[in-house]
Amino acid sequence: MSAAAPALTAIAAIEKSPGYWAGVMHRFRRDPVAMAALIIVLALVLMAIFAPFIAPADPYRSSMIRRLRPIGTPGFPLGTDELGRDMLSRLILGGRLSLLMGVTPVFIAFFIGSAIGITAGFVGGKVNTVLMRTIDVFFAFPSVLLAIALSGALGAGIFNGLLSLTIVFVPPIARIAESVTTAVRKIEYIEAARASGASAFRIVRIHVLGNVIGPIFVYATGLISVSLILASGLSFLGLGVKPPEPEWGLMLNTLRNAIYVQPWVAALPGLMIFITSISFNLLSDGLRSAMDIKA
Amino acid sequence: MTDPLVEMKDVTVRFHGTRTVHAVNGVNLTLMPGETLSILGESGSGKSVTLKTLLRLLPENRTEIGGEVRVAGADVLSLDGRALANHRGGVVSMIFQDPMLALDPVYTIGDQIAEAVMRHEGISRQAGLARALDMLTRVRIPSPERRMKAYPHEMSGGMRQRAMIALALSCRPKLLLADEPTTALDATVQIQILLLLRELQREFGMAMIFVTHDIGVAVEVSDRIAVMYAGEFVETGTVRQIIREPRHPYTKGLLAANLHGAVKGERLDAIPGAPPALETKPTACSFAPRCLVRQDRCETARPPVVNFDPGRMVRCIHAVEPAMA
Amino acid sequence: MNPAFATASDPVPRPPLLSVNGLRKHFPLKGGLFGRTTGVVRAVDGVSFDVAEGETLGIVGESGCGKSTTARLLVDLITPDDGQILLESRRLGVDLDVRELRRHVQMVFQDSYASLNPRLTMEDAIAFGPRVNGMPAAQATALAHELLAKVGLEPRRFAGRYPHELSGGQRQRVNIARALAFSPKVVILDEAVSALDKSVEAQVLNLLADLKKELGLTYIFISHDLNVVRYISDRVMVMYLGEVAEIGPVETLYANPTHPYTRALLAAMPSMDPDRRTQEAPLSGDPPNPINPPSGCRFHPRCAKAESVCSAGSPGLFKLPSDRHLVACHAAIPGSGHSLAGVTA
Helix, strand or coil: CCCCCCCCCCCCCCCECCCHHHHHHHHHHCCHHHHHHHHHHHHHHHHHHCHHHHCCCCCCCCCHHHCCCCCCECCECCCECCCCCEHHHHHHHHHHHHHHHHHHHHHHHHHHHHHHHHHHHHHCHHHHHHHHHHHHHHHCCCHHHHHHHHHHHHCCCHHHHHHHHHHHHHHHHHHHHHHHHHHHHCCHHHHHHHHCCCCHHHHHHHHHHHHHHHHHHHHHHHHHHHHHHHHHHHHHCCCCCCCCCCCHHHHHHHCHHHHHCCHHHHHHHHHHHHHHHHHHHHHHHHHHHHCCCCC | CCCCCEEEEEEEEEECCCCCEEEEEEEEEEECCCCEEEEECCCCCCHHHHHHHCCCCCCHHHEEEEEEEEECCEEHHHCCHHHHHHHHHHHEEEECCCHHHHCCCCCCHHHHHHHHHHHHHCCCHHHHHHHHHHHHHHCCCCCHHHHHCCCHHHCCHHHHHHHHHHHHHCCCCCEEEEECCCCCCCHHHHHHHHHHHHHHHHHHCCEEEEEECCHHHHHHHCCEEEEEECCEEEEEEEHHHHHHCCCCHHHHHHHHHCCCCCCCCCCCCCCCCCCCCCCCCCCCCCCHHHCCCCCHHHHCCCCCEEEEECCEEEECCCCCCCCCC | CCHHHHHCCCCCCCCCCEEEEEEEEEEEEEECCCCEEEEEEEEEEEEEEEECCCCEEEEECCCCCCHHHHHHHHCCCCCCCEEEEEECCEEECCCECHHHHHHHEEEECCCCCCCCCCCCCHHHHHHHHHHHCCCCHHHHHHHHHHHHHHCCCCHHHHCECCHHHCCHHHHHHHHHHHHHCCCCCEEEEECCCCCCCHHHHHHHHHHHHHHHHHHCCEEEEECCCHHHHHHHCCEEEEEECCEEEEEEEHHHHHHCCCCHHHHHHHHCCCCCCCCCCCCCCCCCCCCCCCECCCCCCCCHHHCCCCCHHHHHCCCCCEECCCCCCEECCHHHCCCCCCCCCCCCC
């Protein structure tokens, strides 16, 4: 009568369903907008990685005699900046710092925020109250102001910029993680797992993580565009990257006086920020709908 | 002889999307004024879709409706703009399983009903509110004056259901469509709502199409029953005919599965398998894969539609010679 | 009834398999600025019953009657405020720990989809419990396959599938298989067939009957469908607002309901006879919610037979002369002071 101890017979070969992530990939691939966004993001990343090899000229070499040339100048396809440096090369190399400043804080905050949020959501009760009310304090400040204040207090520089942006992004990610986890915790399969005598750690590992990490990840991807803009903003204010390093936000700042002389050239860093952030946004939207499974 | 209120001729509904679904595959239906028909079927049988076709409630951009639908002389499939708005709520009205979907959470019950009447009949707000109070009294809501000022969330489940019925009937529709309105209710509340609908239907002289998966509910409210399977009516008849002389094997299976009179300890004559996915248009009997009395021809050709007399139809090769179980 | 069964009363009464004594759970209602307690939901209030080995106890009642809370209390998914749970005369918290209780008492929920982790294949879902309890992975998987076959799902086809690829009936079979992975003594079925289509429901009921026979299971079957409860149960317990209104053998209870609420529930079942449709609703209004329930007999405000004694005191379960039939109604308790009750016992 007991089913407890079956013989260790060979397990028959079974028809494997394509896994969940295979399904997500399948749906994602059929979404043209998301695929386009993915290609642009990949191109930007590749461009950043291989920047020194791609850049046609030395992005640091300035020249007083060829300042602010228009787009299409022979030898300078995208013109030159206010110090006569090649815009194309600077934009290519600037992508490195911009992407670093955009992606890194979100990436780190994704781990910290998820840990806080999942803990708060799964444990609930007083732990939740303490953690989430602390997080709420950060929401009292607009993210731009918070980033500026933190950067200002820590001092300028890439590392301090990254640190302050990370602090800015932990609260929103933690909040999303908490609400997703709280929702998952109330679903009956968690109850069923508890009824089977599983420990809290095991329930989180097997039943919670897999079901919450996707939505949190999607949300975090969406934050990359915000981070890019904030990072550019910090540099623009002189708090992030320092000249002469090329970074899109900083370039936008230093070129702002040229807006009447060479408006198209001056707009180029802004255009790059725009393209990058919208690509990350569309990528995150595409992921969201690809991960949405219906019974 | 009076004209029928509802006439559906060979109605098909197809949904396009990531995959095509043949939800309704050739439904014919005639309903006289004042008559009540129940459409009995399981989830995915197309019963709700059939109902929504009468109100044109299906998403227009990905729905393909074929055939002919006439309600009170109007060609429903060609209505638009003002005429469609008048049709909805004025001629045909609908109640749902979840009243919270039909009631607006930010308006009081009285205001909602008054607003609906004002829009359809162009009467004053005063008259609209008077009608609202009258309707709440007719659906037997206790202390209706007080309930006029209540918001939907302040009412209990059964009360909300009554408020939704009041709203649906406020413009005196000729036809009431009911989509499982009692499924979510407790047993003692369900029977109250069923009896109320029966009384109101008599009082207002309206026709009613009642969609349900529960045979008992269909018996309580209707004159006729249409059994639906895989987007088709497989058997229609009066309640007595369906309950006492079911001819289609699916109807018989459903009656057995109701467990009314099932003998304890005896195995149930369960219909094996599950309903088809409806991704293609049926070319044989849709029920054949689950049928215990199927023959080879059931799986190769469409079963004959046997009409005994008006309103009595069976779509099965065994319709005439009773099937051996 | 089978005469052999009727006379086969054990000379030494065997202790019940599962026994519940004075089970109580009140949920505080939090509200206001600082989360003060603004009220108490008396979800389960002094519920006692026994389940004998191999029997099926049906629990019926409307929303808010506490039937689902009772189920969750039985497997300690909710911790009771008061009361005892005894399995084979061993008391939970004294000489029986939660882990062991849960191994012997398993549960199947109503929502077949929500009960399964969407990211786990069926074999992983079933093997999870045994693995948690220390079974090696390969053995747990083999067990999962065996159980899938037992509930009528071909392992080769279904073991690698995900929940959304299965129909409701198939998912519920998986949930049953998962509950069986511990070789439990008692399986609680909380509206486990209610969400299924009628034709599929009949299949699952047949499966439950087969499994019971094969594995010697004991069921606690919670449902709002009185037809299904009548078919599957040996005894039926009727709950109202957190209390037991009536409990007794299924045929006695359906043929001879004593509590006015049980009568109302039975009378509210849709008639299956077109010539004898229901003419009058047995009760008016909705079932009240269990926040601040009425004094005395909780049913008295809706009861046609209520007298002053009914609001004065709670009747308590009274054993009727017929076998194992208990009812909590003043009108049925001799000497209660109710005009319909006899004067002496």
